[in-house]
Amino acid sequence: MKRWCLRELEGWKANPNRKPLLLLGARQVGKTWLMQEFGKQHYRNVAYIRFDKDAAMRQSFEQDYDIRRLLNTIHLRTGVALIPGETLIILDEIQECAGALTSLKYFCEEAREHHIMAAGSLLGLEENIGTGFPVGKVDRVYMYPMSFTEFLDAVGYGQYVELLRSRDWGMISLFGSKLEELLRYYYYVGGMPAAVAEYVRSGDMQAVRRLQNNLLADYRVDFRKHATAAETHLITQVWDSLPEQLAQENKRFVHAAVGEGVRAPMLRGPIRWLDDAAMVQVVPRVKKPELPLSAYQDGAFKMFFLDVGLLAAKCKLKASVILEQNSIFGQYKGALTEQYVQQQLRTDCGIAPFYWAAERAQAEVDFLVETEGGIVPMEVKAERNLRAKSLQSFCKRYQYPMAVRLSMSSYEVNPIETSGKHRYTLVDMPLYAVVALPDEVEAQMSVR
Secondary structure, eight states: OOOTTHHHHHHHHHOTTOOOEEEEOOTTSSHHHHHHHHHHHHOSEEEEEEGGGOHHHHHHHHHOOOHHHHHHHHHHHHOOOOOTTTEEEEEESGGGOHHHHHHHHHHHHHOTTSEEEEEOOHHHHHHTTTTTOOTTSOEEEEOOSOOHHHHHHHTTOHHHHHHHHHTOHHHHHHTHHHHHHHHHHHHHHOSOHHHHHHHHHHOOHHHHHHHHHHHHHHHHHHHHHHSOHHHHHHHHHHHHHHHHHHHSSSOBOOGGGGSTTOOHHHHHHHHHHHHHTTSEEEEEEESSOOSSGGGGEEEEEEEEESOHHHHHHHTTOOHHHHHTTOGGGHHHHHHHHHHHHHHHHHHTSOOOOEEEEOGGGSOEEEEEEEETTEEEEEEEOSSSOOOOHHHHHHHHHHTOSEEEEEESSOOEEEEEEOTTSOEEEEEEEEGGGGGGHHHHHHHHHHHO
């Protein structure tokens, strides 16, 4: 399978000012595989250390930060010659050795010529913040579950990826039915590499679901491993409340819906814990849609799962329900669709979205994204229902020149005139083409 963030690693290797790199992401998103694959493709040698299974190396890194001694220890342990520029040193599961994490600072200061990459559970890494974490001495790359385009490539439809990126909408529409079908499969399988690999290998949806349920069970074990008993209870309550919260029309996270007697102050720590561990994605609400959006957050937010397939598993949705568009799917199709869109914005577009809602929740815009041309409001529709009153109200109120609507409908661009004589351009894009969003927005902005 191909992972697009391999390009970020290639950029890191080519950078003469590179620092040791931390590959960050939730458990089981493919960090170890990516590092090893990158090493095979771009280096003559790979020296691989895994701290959770090597007590001797943990002891060596906890001893001191003599870089010459540590490099010699790595060489002796792996049997690999550590040649600057030709050898990639991989320090995996680094959260299991605080000394190894701190050593990255000294590798940066004293041995920049060596190419060093580290990865580990964000849960463990967060526990070391403030206790030797190499602040300012590492480069970071964030890794997410596989995007829809990575899924297309993995299941043998890589030709569609370039087609979607080309924005040849006439040609794309010819293959729209197949892309819709593949998108519904992605809603079920999601982007966790093990689930995608199982689907590619066997095509057995039940095997995929068993694997997803095992992953969800493993995450619950992580709650107990990295949090106190009191924290674990609240973390689990937040985690378990998400499917029901996302099934509501207004997907704003409601603290009181987590459990009886639960109040917002009690959940700040558990929510931050889940967010820090990349097990959820938080989309903040802004009170004013102006640049930079991060300056206008008002404390409310939506909270999504790390992966659309895991959300489908958590909701116990059967493959037949999703793929055949059974009416039972109706309650959750909005949840899965918004989950999918925000996930693709992060993975395929490199955009962390926000959202906007009017006072008293009279109107809401599903997502706001910052682009080179400015802020773009986005409405998300699960099917072909193209009513977008909130979007029109928003564009009129704030005099926005352009908006995007994602749905199962085909590509179309229309000028819209509101009741107040304000004109804006509405770009309809199919849900399976989120990857083309940045280039499409830039193209429409240049026309204006």
